[in-house]
Amino acid sequence: IQSLDWAGLEATVSACTRCALHATRKQTVFGVGDRRARWMFIGEAPGADEDRLGEPFVGRAGQLLNAMLFAIGLKREEVYIANVLKCRPPGNRDPQPDEVEQCEPYLIRQIELIQPRLIVALGRHAAHSLLKTEVPLGKLRGQRLSYHGTPLIVTYHPAYLLRNPADKRKVWDDLCLARSVVQN
Numbered sequence: 001i002q003s004l005d006w007a008g009l010e011a012t013v014s015a016c017t018r019c020a021l022h023a024t025r026k027q028t029v030f031g032v033g034d035r036r037a038r039w040m041f042i043g044e045a046p047g048a049d050e051d052r053l054g055e056p057f058v059g060r061a062g063q064l065l066n067a068m069l070f071a072i073g074l075k076r077e078e079v080y081i082a083n084v085l086k087c088r089p090p091g092n093r094d095p096q097p098d099e100v101e102q103c104e105p106y107l108i109r110q111i112e113l114i115q116p117r118l119i120v121a122l123g124r125h126a127a128h129s130l131l132k133t134e135v136p137l138g139k140l141r142g143q144r145l146s147y148h149g150t151p152l153i154v155t156y157h158p159a160y161l162l163r164n165p166a167d168k169r170k171v172w173d174d175l176c177l178a179r180s181v182v183q184n
């Protein structure tokens with residue numbers, strides 16, 4: 001995986017059977033956006049809409065992600081968006097550790113190919129999977145962390161924000177921190 005180019009990586013992901021999720025997916029959800037982006041956003045796993053359409057963050061959470069991007073002056077097409085898992089967990093259950101372990105090399109290769117200036121981890125599951133920690137999200141926010149050498153910051157998942165709109169303020173703060181990391 002670590003030597004694949006974009007075409008090879010995409011083909012390998014779409015044929016992947018490394019974990020049990022391949023049996024229940026409609027299709028894999030590789031990632032979307034500018035392959036030379038400065039910003040990379042990483043969510044947890046595809047949901048039903050993403051499984052159907054083959055693109056990350058296309059449901060309601062995706063609409064809110066687009067609005068979050070717009071708020072800091074970014075267009076969806078100029079960032080790169082992916083998930084820790086490339087296949088939908090049935091019934092949107094939480095990702096399991098073995099699924100993350102099998103799928104993570106794909107994400108690491110995507111990051112190597114993109115070389116973003118910053119990764120924004122969206123939500124608790126993405127943050128915990130990437131950082132190998134169980135520290136609560138509220139404690140991980142507001143810090144400049146790192147993932148395989150790339151600066152990483154953590155913020156709330158847009159699906160969480162749909163249920164807790166009062167926390168949009170905190171996400172704004174996180175995105176301002178993110179912008180300062182990208183600009184330096």
Ligand code: URA
Nearest residue numbers: 043044045046056057
């Ligand atoms: N939630 C995620 O974490 N990723 C998606 O692609 C959609 C919803």
